[in-house]
Amino acid sequence: MSGNGVDAITLQVPARAEHIGLVRLVVTALAETVAGLEGLRLDDLRLAVSEACANAVEAYARQGRPGLPITIRLHAVAGSIEIEVHDEAGGFDPGRLVPHPPVDTPERLHHERGLGVPLMRALADEAEFRAQGEGTTVRLVLHERRAMKL
């Protein structure tokens, strides 16, 4: 993490669906004022962060431990923002997600869950999922201008 010491802002919220909206507000405000993100890029960030938090809330819920802490670490500089969302809810392996069928096939509609990880990958300039401690850390980076994707 490039953010350390006083550069980073850390939020801790209980893993409950109703707190995700608050995280969206804080992250969006920081991205707008410090990183200079605007328009659809802010929308991308809002959705990506929301998905990371929703996964953490769901992970705790699956363990029957709703309300445990989700830690959100934010590091914004002019032109870009880095977000880490960490839970201690056991962990998951995004590499084991079943790839979705092509979008134009009827089977596509069978996948009404599991859209979060592909969305984060599509929205963020960098999206990384790693096991850490007793859980998972999702790291997202978004730039003011979208990076070219290979």
Added chain:
Amino acid sequence: MQLGLDVGEHGGAVVVSARGEIDFGSAPRLRDVALEQLAGGGRTLVLDLSEVEFIDSIGLGTIVAVLKRARSMGGDLALVITSDRIRRPFELTGLTQAFAIGERVDAVVAAPGRTAR
């Protein structure tokens, strides 16, 4: 921000108008209201998202579930989407091709149903 839901009618279709945020917390309420309107069977439901400011993957999944329920009951679901902010998550997940989508309620009611199921 909360999710507001109103139910109305337009040209024989039931119109559920949503405003605010459809997310992990509020999506179950949208599902309940929509499924209640489908209960009679054979109905076309229009979900008007023009006043919605945010939708997440749980919201998208909920709308897919309503679409499947509608079709299984001989009805259908059409969407009204007017902003890039809402259109984009549907596009990124490949869902734009699953729905009849228009920019106005009367447009999607007048051109009901994709014939392909």
